[in-house]
Amino acid sequence: MSSSPAPDALLGPADVRELAGALGVRPTKQRGQNFVIDANTVRRIVRTAGVRPDDVVVEVGPGLGSLTLALLEAADRVVAVEIDDVLAGALPATIAxxxxxxxxxxALVHSDAMHVSELPGPPPTALVANLPYNVAVPVLLHMLETFPSIERTLVMVQAEVADRLAAPPGSKVYGVPSVKANWYAEVKRAGSIGRTVFWPAPNVDSGLVSLVRRTEPIKTSASRREVFAVVDAAFAQRRKTLRAALAGWAGSAAAAETALNAAGVSPQARGEALTVEEFARIAENAGNAGNAETKEPGQQ
Incomplete structure (x- = not known):
């Protein structure tokens, strides 16, 4: 690497390895760390995210700062959430x-993203992140729930996870992540990312997922927790009919059938065929099924 200042402030492969070496950082599988080493890729992510000059962007898992720097070029403000002690300690100096x-x-928030309930400065308007593969869906759902001001999201995740998040009803990979993401936003695949732009190169391909928050929330008298409880139950035994799969949720198969009929959903249908609106209607009719389970479901 040349000793003279580079005109491009973004990190290239040599910069990333030099930074990591100086910090004694080795990417860990435990935290799903794969650092982006290609400036063109991070600029493409920022473009695809539609980052605007007035945006306040929250980034989860900034790592060494590859995407952070590209976001700072385009946005008004960037707040990065980093769990790793060494990376969190080094990032402000890299930016400076x-x-x-x-x-x-x-601004840097040194925390586990799953525990973040507030951010410094103005409310975020966008979420753009290369999410660690092992926690991508829970983190995404947590951020969308916790920060309703986030209008637009673009996340880079494992290709398989991207397919699940963007899958429509009836698809073989449509499931819990698909429905829960759709509760908040219109979701679609927004591109693919090859393995060679990462260090270390992962064993899987990556995909970009765009989520644009619904301008109007799902119209339902049921709470998010109540709807998500139905979703979790429906997919826990996805090969079963809803009458059978929701028996535990409703108290019995007969009670589940009553709630399904009241919601206008066939008891013989399966969860993979239902829209988020239909799940909401089932949750609304929990009263017809007796005492439904409404505790906070796991966000898998």
């Missing part, structure tokens, strides 16, 4: 060194 004119528009 490579993009000093924007450093005052950057």
């Amino acid at each position: 060194a490579r993009m000093p004119q924007r450093a005052d528009r950057f």
